[in-house]
Amino acid sequence: MTTPPAADRTRWLPEPEALHLLADYNLPVIAHRLAATPEEAAQAARNLGCPVVLKVVSPEIPHKSDVGGVRLNVATPEEAAAAFTTILDRLTPHPSRLTIQGILVAKMAAPGTEVIVGMVRDPQFGPAVMVGLGGIFVELYKDVAFRLPPLSPGEARAMLGELKAAPLLTGYRGQPPRDLDALAACACAVARIAAEHPGIQEIDLNPIIAHEQGCMIVDAKILVHE
Amino acid sequence: MLHRAGVVLAADHPLRIMSHPLDSIFCPRSVAVIGASNAPEKYGYIILKNLLEAGFAGSVYPVNPKATEILGRPCTRSIADLPPGVDLAVIIIPARAVPQAVADCGQRGIKAAIIISGGFAESGEAGAALQREVVEAARRSGVRVVGPNCQGVNNPHHGLCASWPLLTEQGEIAVISQSGTVGAALMDWASQERLGCSAFVSLGNRCDVDETDLIDYLAQDANTRAIAAYLEGVKDLARFREVVSRCGKPIVILKSGRTVEGRRAAESHTRSLAGRDELYTALFRQLRIHRVDSLEDLYDAAKALAYLPKPGGRRILTITSSGGSGILATDWAEWSGLQVAALPGPVAETLRGLLPTHCIVANPLDLTGDGTAALYRKVVEATAPHFDYQVIIFGDPILQAADVVTPGAPQLVIFLGGAEVERQERARMHQKKVPVFPTPERGVRALARLFAFNGVAA
Numbered sequence: 001m002t003t004p005p006a007a008d009r010t011r012w013l014p015e016p017e018a019l020h021l022l023a024d025y026n027l028p029v030i031a032h033r034l035a036a037t038p039e040e041a042a043q044a045a046r047n048l049g050c051p052v053v054l055k056v057v058s059p060e061i062p063h064k065s066d067v068g069g070v071r072l073n074v075a076t077p078e079e080a081a082a083a084f085t086t087i088l089d090r091l092t093p094h095p096s097r098l099t100i101q102g103i104l105v106a107k108m109a110a111p112g113t114e115v116i117v118g119m120v121r122d123p124q125f126g127p128a129v130m131v132g133l134g135g136i137f138v139e140l141y142k143d144v145a146f147r148l149p150p151l152s153p154g155e156a157r158a159m160l161g162e163l164k165a166a167p168l169l170t171g172y173r174g175q176p177p178r179d180l181d182a183l184a185a186c187a188c189a190v191a192r193i194a195a196e197h198p199g200i201q202e203i204d205l206n207p208i209i210a211h212e213q214g215c216m217i218v219d220a221k222i223l224v225h226e
Numbered sequence: 227m228l229h230r231a232g233v234v235l236a237a238d239h240p241l242r243i244m245s246h247p248l249d250s251i252f253c254p255r256s257v258a259v260i261g262a263s264n265a266p267e268k269y270g271y272i273i274l275k276n277l278l279e280a281g282f283a284g285s286v287y288p289v290n291p292k293a294t295e296i297l298g299r300p301c302t303r304s305i306a307d308l309p310p311g312v313d314l315a316v317i318i319i320p321a322r323a324v325p326q327a328v329a330d331c332g333q334r335g336i337k338a339a340i341i342i343s344g345g346f347a348e349s350g351e352a353g354a355a356l357q358r359e360v361v362e363a364a365r366r367s368g369v370r371v372v373g374p375n376c377q378g379v380n381n382p383h384h385g386l387c388a389s390w391p392l393l394t395e396q397g398e399i400a401v402i403s404q405s406g407t408v409g410a411a412l413m414d415w416a417s418q419e420r421l422g423c424s425a426f427v428s429l430g431n432r433c434d435v436d437e438t439d440l441i442d443y444l445a446q447d448a449n450t451r452a453i454a455a456y457l458e459g460v461k462d463l464a465r466f467r468e469v470v471s472r473c474g475k476p477i478v479i480l481k482s483g484r485t486v487e488g489r490r491a492a493e494s495h496t497r498s499l500a501g502r503d504e505l506y507t508a509l510f511r512q513l514r515i516h517r518v519d520s521l522e523d524l525y526d527a528a529k530a531l532a533y534l535p536k537p538g539g540r541r542i543l544t545i546t547s548s549g550g551s552g553i554l555a556t557d558w559a560e561w562s563g564l565q566v567a568a569l570p571g572p573v574a575e576t577l578r579g580l581l582p583t584h585c586i587v588a589n590p591l592d593l594t595g596d597g598t599a600a601l602y603r604k605v606v607e608a609t610a611p612h613f614d615y616q617v618i619i620f621g622d623p624i625l626q627a628a629d630v631v632t633p634g635a636p637q638l639v640i641f642l643g644g645a646e647v648e649r650q651e652r653a654r655m656h657q658k659k660v661p662v663f664p665t666p667e668r669g670v671r672a673l674a675r676l677f678a679f680n681g682v683a684a
Contacts, residue, residue: 118495118496119496120494125509126463128505130496130499138499139495139498142499144504145508146508147512148505155512202494202496204496206495221494223494
């Protein structure tokens, strides 16, 4: 039996790298640019089209919003430049201890239902894939389902169907049904990533915004063991 | 089935169609008790006595260098002195002498050993070292080992009670348990109800034979229709997945340790939600293993899965003599996803012509206080074609109730409030292989197991 890797031998992939890896698996990731200056942030916002979201990129800050490292709904390139400065200013109380690789400017996804797809590698069970209703309340409601790969699209659909909140995805009280096949494809891709990258210990795609057609990964955390 | 016909064939008899590496544990020709004792409070006495009294057809040899005779059987001085034909040894001697005894068994051609003795991995590092010696001796000499630190093996279909308490009722539920007592309790209930078991194995420290080996054996065991297991964890997950996925028989597992062990504060949501227990839940669901949370549910689910036929659909009709029991059954049916469908009009009309006017012709169909076996039979026959399952509740001392039910028919039987008549009729039904449940809740919950995994039984 293997033991879990020591904490100091794991690191969070910078979000641009995480998104890049997901895109390699044909997963729908939100359009984004990495900005090093306020001017670059404004230019990225102009290129992507507003509204955008700005997020600090630092391996030391996996929960970015807890420390004011995220600005949502930035409406203009000028606001993007200002938000860039604001985020860095907020983090300055401890800049010496932080490696800040830049600010990610990403397009805001169209509204939809927030879903989480995740993976955790257990020393005994190996990789396990999770789906659940996403967002910040996922740990509160614990409305999730697990499977041990390999994972077929049918099994992935069944996982979504096991959620107590499944009706929110299939069309609850006049809401449009969400694209379950697209979500299932995300879960299957995560299972494949786990199989093909033994060094990846944990994945959180949270949230994935589920739409009537397709879905969009707007935040990705990947923990790798060096 | 060969054993039921009263013919006991040895594991290596040419007429045995199938052979399995664990045959020597379940169907040995002869058995030796290493460490047999004259002291009635010792397991060396209790197990020898149970072996002699359970109806085992082969020879039973007590081995003890200091005694000449135990329970009327002449003692053999050592393992080396045993006559040929001994397939199985039950070892009840101090832990330090066990590795040598296992090696001696191999030397003598004994194929399997059940080690009852404790003092191994469960008792610290010195014990763990001794256990490694046992494993080493077993591998070198080709002896398969159950235990150590276990409560033995019982195969009522072979008259083999190498365990305690003495239980001999033959049935179709196999019990595997990491706790001797928990497994014995299950077998005790099944025996007391005259339903019986097909096998009982206490795993102990499972230094060699584990739950996966046993599932592999029980999958091909003609007497076993359902497997009930109490486990604290699965020893070899990869092999477990492979063996269970081709088992073909329903498996029910009570896995203890549903606590937050294994869960830790983490930075990813997935990690914080992925406790060991959630992963076991996922594994069992994928393998179509029924997971239960109590010993009572383990028994009820195994009973239903072993003895009730697969349902064609979810439409049920409750037939009762007790209004309250009928309502309770209806509540549980609805909570469990079963359909309490209305009686078709023409059927209701026919029934009104057959039944006394005070009977309530609906679903539940209430025969009220004077329901008799004859009335039950009329209703059961008239309604059977119109429902997928009948839930038949005998809520009074209904004489000849056992004559109402048919083995193998889609009928769930619940009997309560019937005192001595109930006990007699339940035993009669169990001898007909019709399982009887003691309350509407336990019966309907057990029935609902048949519909798990979209009704596709394993």
